[in-house]
Amino acid sequence: MKIIESNGGALTNFEVLDLFRSRGAGKDPTRVIASVLPSEFKVFDYLEKSVARDQTKEIVHKLVDECKTYNLAKAEVLNIANIRPSSLPEVFPIIEKFEERMESKMEEFLEMVMEILPPHPSEMESKEEADEEEEKAVEGEDEAMEGVEEAVEDEEKAVEDEEGTME
Missing domain, CATH: 1.10.150 (DNA polymerase; domain 1)
Structure with a gap:
């Protein structure tokens, strides 16, 4: 990357994150090979959790x-x-x-x-968690209904057996 104009103005968080990504910050899980300083990795980690993560040019x-x-x-x-x-x-x-x-x-x-x-990523995560909880609740309701249906069937069989023994 070539510097065209030094001190060209303030950058958005997305532009800083994009710079770190272009220098290999997101590709090196060991954080040894990338040409990013340890302090820059801390900034990168912060920006990856911010709204800049999902922005584009x-x-x-x-x-x-x-x-x-x-x-x-x-x-x-x-x-x-x-x-x-x-x-x-x-x-x-x-x-x-x-x-x-x-x-x-x-x-x-x-x-x-x-x-x-x-x-914001936290809004998306909380929405995903809410969706997962809703799915679990629906699954729980389905399981409860199955249990009720089985209990009703057992009760009907018991009543039929009693009627059969009384005759």
Whole structure:
């Protein structure tokens, strides 16, 4: 990778993660062969657990283009890409005078951010866990129903046997 412009501005977490990946950080499980320093591996590990993990260049470019319609500062767009707010209270500290600047567009802005940027990995994991728990609950209900059906069949056989012995 060749440096075109030194100190060209702030980078998104995705761009830093992409740099580490290009230097082999994600490919070397031993962390010996890759040309990444131990301190950089710590940053890499952190970024792999952040919203940057699932972002792409196209997603970041699309976010930047969409944010132009809201007249946001570069630092505000950078923070939105890095944090990926999912509720209005999360947006307020990122965008200066958010209510005054957005007025009736606050919800629209948040929906745009949530639509473009992938969800936080912890949100996806908690959704997967909820889906797994739901599947287990359904399986448990199925097993319980099978047990009830067997009990009803046993009871019916017992009643038939009693009727047969009474005759």
